[in-house]
Amino acid sequence: MRGLTGLMGFMVGVLTACGGAVSTGTAVSGPSPAASPAGSPVASPAPIPTGPNVSGCFTEADGKIFEHSGGLPGVITGDGPVGVVITYERRGTVCTWRPLSDRLVAAGYRVLLYARSSSALPEDVAVAMARRLAKENGVERLFLVGGSIGATTAVPAALRLGAKVAGVVAVSGTINTQAAARLTAPLLQIGSANDDYGGADDLARAHDAATNAVSNETMVIPGESLHASALFTSPHGKDVLDRIVAFTDRHKD
Template sequence: MGRHALGLGVLAMLLTACGGTAGSGSGELAASPAVPAPTSSTVPTVTSSAVATPATTPATTPAPRPTGVNIDGCVTEKNGTFFTYKRGGTTTQGVIMGKGSVGVVVSYERRGSVCDWLPLADRMVDAGYRVLLADRNNSAEPEEDTVAMATRLRKAGVAKVFLVGGSVGGQASVLAAGELPFPVAGVISISGVAEPGDAATLKAPFLQVDGDQDDIAPADLVQAVYDAATESADRQLVMLPSREHASALFTGDQAPKVFRAVLTFLDKHRD
């Protein structure tokens, strides 16, 4: 549906001397002088410490994949409380991590997974937020998942809900904020490009984070979305010198700045 299209005109993805002996004065060849056999005094002694030993690469053993209940092999019941949900004939899993009355729903990029967002989720949990991560239900529009997960957090006792998304998850977060029956505490879009018209109706505080060399979420389109969000209670744009997209920002050179921007925004609007 047109309203939910990314609206990107650019989806370009992103990827080695042997010399003779001297003759006699009469011109006859002189016999070659005998070469003395080397003695222990003329042969250098090589100690074992002077011999270069080829470096060896230690074998790496991959971390064993969980055999019990897990999501994508990285999230287990040690991370939080698991749940399942079904829509459109598809059943998927999710987890609610942490404790507290303020929660965050994470919506990831189209080719991402919950594992990609654990670095951010762990930091938000450490900061006192309850975080919901869930497998995407590919039979539904992304914002429908986001709406369902935000509603689940509210029913779990969370008083304030933030929506955080990357790429298409950022767009879904903007759309879901307008469809939920309760106001959200804030929307954070990381490398997300919503339709300017949808951003124009956003009233919640809005943080947009992007890399200035991101070909999937070009800086000019991100700027246009930010410029359109004039109804937002508090809009912020953080443009970083990077070509990384969405969750890749969590492991790149700009990761500390991304984490700081997100957590600062959450803390500002949690009360």
């Protein structure tokens, strides 16, 4: 019995380390409060939402909560005429993209974030989410933003959507060169120089291929291996967020 218990504990550890958990409407608990000095009050963790929410970090106070793909949740925040669809990396959640979402909403964009099943093809779901956002009253154009696999599939998704797409932002993606060569919408790639996926060499290949893009920009963070949304909370976070908002502002009309 003791051996079985140990084996089960080992398997749980392996599955946790592998990541890829599906983000659903079930709220996730926040981090445990740090220990306080003797005599100091212990900070209470943030309350966990009990109503409709996306991964516990977006609620109806942030925008419209909706369901897609068999009950998975999503949220539309902001009310601007230009929409942004965000597709997170395989081991990410909508929560790790909140810094970008908040910046975009503050800049006047309408942002859609959604939980995604690991079995769903990110390209297909991104296209479906873009078409959903395009139906919102007042939305005129769309940007596709993705991290890692979400960035890799953002370009083929944009090709399927056509003229409605104002631009593509690919963070730590490895974009197929043939797809990049067909893209005419503006493209911004961002990544860390030493990242194993979406590093400097990957970005350079896609940049060289994207000769038909109206604008073809690349931002490489030197000496780093930070991946996708990890960039937002790094010391480079402000520069990365500023660059994305500047890009969308230039190409939204």
